Amino acid sequence: MQITLLDGSIGQELVHRHGAEPTPLWSTMVMLDRADLVRALHEDYFAAGATIASTNSYPVLPDRLAGTPLEPRLEELLMTAAACAEAARDMHGSGRIAGTLGPLGASYRTDFDHGRAEALAGYAPLLETLGPHVDFFLAETVSSLNQAANMVMVLAQSGRPGWIAFSVDDTDGTRLRSGEPLTEAAALIDHPHVEAVLVNCCRPEAVPAALGVLSGFGKPFGAYANGFERISEAFLQDKPTVAVLDARPDLSPAAYAEHALAWVGQGATIVGGCCEIGPAHIAAIATALRDAGHEIV
Numbered sequence: 001m002q003i004t005l006l007d008g009s010i011g012q013e014l015v016h017r018h019g020a021e022p023t024p025l026w027s028t029m030v031m032l033d034r035a036d037l038v039r040a041l042h043e044d045y046f047a048a049g050a051t052i053a054s055t056n057s058y059p060v061l062p063d064r065l066a067g068t069p070l071e072p073r074l075e076e077l078l079m080t081a082a083a084c085a086e087a088a089r090d091m092h093g094s095g096r097i098a099g100t101l102g103p104l105g106a107s108y109r110t111d112f113d114h115g116r117a118e119a120l121a122g123y124a125p126l127l128e129t130l131g132p133h134v135d136f137f138l139a140e141t142v143s144s145l146n147q148a149a150n151m152v153m154v155l156a157q158s159g160r161p162g163w164i165a166f167s168v169d170d171t172d173g174t175r176l177r178s179g180e181p182l183t184e185a186a187a188l189i190d191h192p193h194v195e196a197v198l199v200n201c202c203r204p205e206a207v208p209a210a211l212g213v214l215s216g217f218g219k220p221f222g223a224y225a226n227g228f229e230r231i232s233e234a235f236l237q238d239k240p241t242v243a244v245l246d247a248r249p250d251l252s253p254a255a256y257a258e259h260a261l262a263w264v265g266q267g268a269t270i271v272g273g274c275c276e277i278g279p280a281h282i283a284a285i286a287t288a289l290r291d292a293g294h295e296i297v
Contacts, residue, residue: 007054008277010056052095078130108143109143110143140201185217207223
């Protein structure tokens with residue numbers, strides 16, 4: 001079977017590589033003074049076997065930068081994110097680039113109720129600036145049905161194919177983090193601009209139940225889980241940092257690859273990693289896929 005291998009953590013891996021104390025804007029700030037770290041990370045994922053480079057644009061949104069010194073540098077940051085991914089792809093000689101779109105407001109928060117017009121305005125700069133440089137847009141960590149409806153509308157305006165990745169409850173993969181049934185997203189993503197549907201940034205143990213739902217959506221599907229113990233209540237407060245999240249000590253590259261191979265056994269054709277899943281994990285998945293007779297595309 002042909003499998004698309006995504007990359008892994010971007011922001012969290014950059015925190016580890018730089019070594020500085022994380023801040024709410026850390027993975028964005030690094031592009032101003034250490035863009036070489038971003039480019040090198042993309043290169044490492046390609047070398048590990050990934051065929052997709054996800055731009056470091058997840059938190060680069062107007063509302064996230066509002067009121068900070070980075071607010072007037074939005075376009076510069078987005079162009080840097082695109083350039084780092086393009087340089088790594090060109091050096092590798094192949095691969096595709098996904099323009100990542102993170103949630104407005106904050107990750108995992110479902111108490112924000114953005115309307116359609118507000119969502120389109122919030123993502124418009126990313127669609128315009130990243131659009132010419134990416135092969136498709138990847139809407140990540142979609143945690144409610146309202147967010148899903150907004151992202152389908154945004155993707156329809158992008159001029160590029162779109163993938164949507166849902167973040168599900170860590171203990172019940174059949175439910176979004178909002179508590180809403182994942183099954184109810186099927187009608188929302190039944191749109192020609194949505195070419196694939198995934199689950200992301202949850203515990204890998206929650207993925208099989210989520211894939212059981214996604215398999216009925218009629219689109220290519222897959223998963224990329226995180227390596228956190230759990231999403232803590234402290235992280236759901238305003239302007240959190242990753243310092244309040246704990247990495248799992250038991251999720252080695254080999255252990256994570258076992259999860260990914262099981263997802264492929266469920267019919268997933270797209271796998272990869274999210275927060276705390278680094279190049280070594282992606283390399284382990286690549287090896288496991290090839291050993292099982294799959295082709296990485």
